[in-house]
Each structure stands twice: as structure tokens, then as C-alpha cells.
Amino acid sequence: MPQYLELSFQGYFLSTDPAKLDLKTIHQFLAYESYWAQGIPMAEVKKSIEHSLNFGIYQGESQVGFARIISDYATIAYLGDVFILEEHRGLGLSKWLMKAIMNxxxxxxLRRWVLLTSTAAELYKRYGFTQLPKPEIYMEKYDPHVYQRHQNQPPLKPPRGIMDDCTNE
Known part of the structure; x- marks a missing residue:
């Protein structure tokens, strides 16, 4: 049986046990309140959680915070979908969450941690995050309308020959 991290802080509980996650709360926040995942379908939230190390914060049975890590556990980690519900902000929960993640x-x-933020840079700086020292070497493929375009559509199959350039030589 896997070992899950479980901590308590001022009447709140943190756990990495995915069985405790409230997918409805997570989806509600990401799809309707976040600036980075507007319109994300529930199926995509479920899939992202299945392939991540998840951190949930709870007050009693109610989930009030979340973050997830995507990592190879050897060289790199991406921190994403971090939130504390508005009515629980200002209580030190985001700092507690970050400390739990970083520890x-x-x-x-890990050699590298990555995250994207437009609202909480000061929080992340406390844990060693900095602006990109060489932004000219950073690249991304970004599709801001992916959720809206793919809702209610079957998954696309790759065109014939899409893997032609990926041969073992």
C-alpha cells in the first residue's frame, strides 16, 4: 500500500492520498475561477490528477486547497493548479502547502522545478523560484482555446504517417 503524506495545521489537514480529493471542488475552481484553466472539462481534470502527485488541503471533510506535481522524480518537477479557496486565504495555507510540497x-x-504564475510570484520566491535567467532558451507550445475547441468532440486520431520521423536508427 502506498505511503501518503498527511499533515495538520491550525484545524486543517493536508494529504497526498488521491482517494480524498474532491474532484467536483477541484473542477469547479479550475474551470470557473482560475485564470489558467477556464473551461477545462471534468474528464481532463480527472486525467491530470491520475498522472500527478496531488496535494489536497481539507477542513473537516471539505477540500479547500489543491496543488499537483508532474515529475519524473529524478530531474524535474512542474508545479501546477495551485489554489486555496477564497474564504480560506490569508491564513498561511499557501505557505504551508508550499512547504509540504518542497519537503x-x-x-x-531535483535539478529543476518549473511553474507559471501571474499572481503569486512573491509566494514562490520564498521557496527558491526565480524568473527565468535565460528566457531566450525557453520554448513552449501553448493552445489557450484547447478546452473550448475540443469539448463534445471525439479524440482526434493522429494522421497516417505521423510517427514517420520517429524511427529508431
Whole structure:
């Protein structure tokens, strides 16, 4: 049975047990309140959680915060979908969440951490995050309308020959 991180702080509980996650709360926040995942379908939220190390914060049985890590657990980690519900902000929960993430035993010794933020840079700076020192070497493929375009459509199949350039030589 996997070992899950579980901590308590001022009447709140943090857990990495995915069975405790409230998918409805997470989806509600991401799809309707976040600036980065507007319109994300529930199916995509479920899929993202299935492939991540998830951190949930709870007050009693209610989920009030969330973050997830995508990592190979050896060299790199991406921190994403971080939130504390508005009525629970200002209580130190985001700092507690970040401390738990940064101290998680499976996330030690990584060469690089990555995250995107337009609202909480000061929080992340406390934990060693900095602006990109060489933004000219950073690249991304970004599709801001992916959720709206793909809602209610079957998954696309790759065109014939799409893997032609990926041969083993």
C-alpha cells in the first residue's frame, strides 16, 4: 500500500492520498475561477490528477486547497493548479502547502522545478523560484482555446504517417 503524506495545521489537514480529493471542488475552481484553466472539462481534470502527485488541503471533510506535481522524480518537477479557496486565504495555507510540497521526500534532489504564475510570484520566491535567467532558451507550445475547441468532440486520431520521423536508427 502506498505511503501518503498527511499533515495538520491550525484545524486543517493536508494529504497526498488521491482517494480524498474532491474532484467536483477541484473542477469547479479550475474551470470557473482560475485564470489558467477556464473551461477545462471534468474528464481532463480527472486525467491530470491520475498522472500527478496531488496535494489536497481539507477542513473537516471539505477540500479547500489543491496543488499537483508532474515529475519524473529524478530531474524535474512542474508545479501546477495551485489554489486555496477564497474564504480560506490569508491564513498561511499557501505557505504551508508550499512547504509540504518542497519537503516531500519523493521530490528531493531535483535539478529543476518549473511553474507559471501571474499572481503569486512573491509566494514562490520564498521557496527558491526565480524568473527565468535565460528566457531566450525557453520554448513552449501553448493552445489557450484547447478546452473550448475540443469539448463534445471525439479524440482526434493522429494522421497516417505521423510517427514517420520517429524511427529508431
Amino acid at each position: 516531500h521526500p519523493d521530490l528531493q534532489g
